Amino acid sequence: MRILLTGGAGFIGRHVHAQLLADGHEVRVLDSLRPDVHQTKPAVDNLIVADIRDGEAVDRALVGVDAVVHLAAKVGLGVDLDDMDDYVSSNSLGTAVLLRRLGRRKVRRLVYASSMVVYGEGHYECDRHGEVAPGPRRIEDLDAGQFEPPCPICGEPLRPGLVTEDAPTDPRNTYAASKLNGEHLAAAWAREAGGRVAAMRFHNVYGPGMPRNTPYAGVAAIFRSALARGEAPTVFEDGLQRRDFVHVSDVAAAVSTAAVADHPQFAAYNVGSGTVRTIGDLAGELSRAYGGLDPVITGDYRLGDVRHITASSDRLRAHLGWKPGYDLTTGIADLLRH
Numbered sequence: 001m002r003i004l005l006t007g008g009a010g011f012i013g014r015h016v017h018a019q020l021l022a023d024g025h026e027v028r029v030l031d032s033l034r035p036d037v038h039q040t041k042p043a044v045d046n047l048i049v050a051d052i053r054d055g056e057a058v059d060r061a062l063v064g065v066d067a068v069v070h071l072a073a074k075v076g077l078g079v080d081l082d083d084m085d086d087y088v089s090s091n092s093l094g095t096a097v098l099l100r101r102l103g104r105r106k107v108r109r110l111v112y113a114s115s116m117v118v119y120g121e122g123h124y125e126c127d128r129h130g131e132v133a134p135g136p137r138r139i140e141d142l143d144a145g146q147f148e149p150p151c152p153i154c155g156e157p158l159r160p161g162l163v164t165e166d167a168p169t170d171p172r173n174t175y176a177a178s179k180l181n182g183e184h185l186a187a188a189w190a191r192e193a194g195g196r197v198a199a200m201r202f203h204n205v206y207g208p209g210m211p212r213n214t215p216y217a218g219v220a221a222i223f224r225s226a227l228a229r230g231e232a233p234t235v236f237e238d239g240l241q242r243r244d245f246v247h248v249s250d251v252a253a254a255v256s257t258a259a260v261a262d263h264p265q266f267a268a269y270n271v272g273s274g275t276v277r278t279i280g281d282l283a284g285e286l287s288r289a290y291g292g293l294d295p296v297i298t299g300d301y302r303l304g305d306v307r308h309i310t311a312s313s314d315r316l317r318a319h320l321g322w323k324p325g326y327d328l329t330t331g332i333a334d335l336l337r338h
């Protein structure tokens, strides 16, 4: 197929590009090379440098295309509220500009990069009240070092569980809200244009080429940079917050599989390794593998963070036959090699 890959010069995009080529597709890349992400111009074949909000450039890029993989976005949690309009403009408006042109060019297939953060705190169980959805964590609790969200009914501790794609969404920060909005827009496009969209809800992606030293770097890159400076990784909260770290090559394989899959008109897929780890575990494993200082647990917190993000990626395995090739130990070794 001929595929337009937006955001193809970014961290995940470059791996997706390589995977799509390896799977026999012809790939055209559209990327704005945002200066806050790209300090130098990367070497990317078949690259059109244009912003996703530039409708005319998008329209031209779509000529002859069979499918679009839409990764172009402003990522990360954000620095502060001043980022809000940029997130909405880059992510929500950017997706709308693309979808409108897809309709015009009669492109019917879209793979959309979404995120696990659309679930907010996700699924928890209370011994007395069963499944509950805790609200946002209170500043007073966080300041007091109470990081676990309590049962919204009785205030007792909860057990986090794995959310499936059918769980209610509950975005807790601007980025999450903009990513979910993109899903909704894509679903509307699919219905009206007779298109097909796979919304890939990525867990925490890591691997070679991760952005470092930018406000939008993920925690594995931040820890790695600290170790390279001879410093200890600094772990927020109590280090027991849970995430699923998925290697970028596995993500690229999932995206390429979804681009040709026979799935429903709107299909959401959680994309994770299937193994939940704590941030403290990640810091410890990275320090040991690097031979660096032991992590320091600071007790600091970021207000937009959710406590645990743990979802099941079984649907992706069952429907698309995808399975991850990396566990965290082999993935960390790969990250440190590059």
Ligand code: UD1
Residues within 6 Å of the ligand: 075, 076, 077, 114, 115, 116, 117, 202, 203, 204, 205, 216, 217, 218, 219, 220, 222, 223, 234, 235, 236, 237, 241, 243, 279, 301, 302, 305, 306, 309
């Ligand atoms: C990450 C992605 C987001 C993606 C989501 C999917 C980034 C920047 N964010 O969000 O785009 O949609 O996964 O699940 O890649 N932490 C520390 N020390 C630090 C920095 C962070 O302990 O120096 C902790 C944070 O408090 C948080 C955890 O590490 O609990 C993960 O943080 P981060 O890597 O920023 O990712 P998410 O917020 O999970």
